[in-house]
Amino acid sequence: MFQFSFPSYPLALARQAAPEAIREYSYPSSAALAAAITRQASRQTFYTIRYLADRSLTADAYRAYAYFRWVDDVVDQGALVQAERLAFLARQQEIITRCYRGDRPIDQAPEERLVADLIQAHSAENSGLYIYLSEMMAVMVFDAERQGRLISQAELNEYTRALATAVTEALHYFIGHGQAAPQDESRYLAVTGAHITHMLRDALEDTAVGYYNVPSEFLEKNGIAATDVQHEAYRAWVEEQAETARRCFAAGRDYLARVENGRCRLAGYAYIGRFELVLDLIEKEGYRLRAAYPERKSKRAALKLLLSALSQAAASSLPKRQTTPNMPAWEASR
Numbered sequence: 001m002f003q004f005s006f007p008s009y010p011l012a013l014a015r016q017a018a019p020e021a022i023r024e025y026s027y028p029s030s031a032a033l034a035a036a037i038t039r040q041a042s043r044q045t046f047y048t049i050r051y052l053a054d055r056s057l058t059a060d061a062y063r064a065y066a067y068f069r070w071v072d073d074v075v076d077q078g079a080l081v082q083a084e085r086l087a088f089l090a091r092q093q094e095i096i097t098r099c100y101r102g103d104r105p106i107d108q109a110p111e112e113r114l115v116a117d118l119i120q121a122h123s124a125e126n127s128g129l130y131i132y133l134s135e136m137m138a139v140m141v142f143d144a145e146r147q148g149r150l151i152s153q154a155e156l157n158e159y160t161r162a163l164a165t166a167v168t169e170a171l172h173y174f175i176g177h178g179q180a181a182p183q184d185e186s187r188y189l190a191v192t193g194a195h196i197t198h199m200l201r202d203a204l205e206d207t208a209v210g211y212y213n214v215p216s217e218f219l220e221k222n223g224i225a226a227t228d229v230q231h232e233a234y235r236a237w238v239e240e241q242a243e244t245a246r247r248c249f250a251a252g253r254d255y256l257a258r259v260e261n262g263r264c265r266l267a268g269y270a271y272i273g274r275f276e277l278v279l280d281l282i283e284k285e286g287y288r289l290r291a292a293y294p295e296r297k298s299k300r301a302a303l304k305l306l307l308s309a310l311s312q313a314a315a316s317s318l319p320k321r322q323t324t325p326n327m328p329a330w331e332a333s334r
Helices: 011-017 030-041 043-052 055-076 082-100 110-121 128-146 153-174 185-201 203-208 216-222 232-256 262-284 299-315
Strands: none
Touching: 030 043, 030 055, 030 110, 043 055, 043 262, 055 082, 055 110, 055 128, 055 153, 082 110, 082 128, 110 128, 128 153, 153 185, 153 216, 153 262, 185 203, 185 232, 185 262, 216 232, 232 262, 262 299
16 A cells, blocks of 8 residues: 655644643553543543444544544644644645545654544545544634634634534434434534534634634624624624524524434533533623633533433434424524
């Protein structure tokens, strides 16, 4: 089999994105490394995969999440200038393309071997995993390119569409693989609502480093800057976004009730609940955003989330009628 190599630049800097506890420990396999990165990044994701993913796909689910967690950390860290970030992402895209052709790289970073091992085990190009890798890489590229500039509503819609498609397809690929799930427009609405909420949650932190989550048309229309987060018009926009996210979550729950696999439904309900906790805080505070929401990580919040997800999963079943969403997922943030 043909093997190709890459220049190491900018991996010397990119490796610094890994947490020290991970960077300095030699993991015996990509599966162990993937589990460690996932656990470090998101306990909820770690335990969702551990207990809900199909047993034969657990290690690969960790690989899929951990790889893009690492890529996102590299893109977001301050050590790389934009040209270096784009070069790094071009390298990742080339690795994925070549791996799907059956070419195994010979000079990969340990984190890059995660995606190579993943594709080697799942090489079909018409699968949910392939969609996940393609759409999530598009999200990474957009994030790398948008820093320091305002973005349009159309760009935000496409950003949300790509993210929602990627996450939803990964959910169905690794949990209840091959079992029935609706293919209508409601398929992506739960994650659409989550992404809208995520951008509200991180708006202040993102704005501070040049990532603007509010459309340029809105700023121009109201004569305000992206940093005017306490302006009355900005708060009205936050309220509108929160209401849109709520509608997406409601439609997402209807969708999940029609998903055949019970573990997949449980994971979906927990995912929605995770972001609804943030919406509750934003609404309670009059749509005035703040830099962090540590309450969402408390033990009390985790217990509430678990009990709510279990209750919904237990009560859900395949309904006799099919609901129709009010909007396509990629239009939901308008």
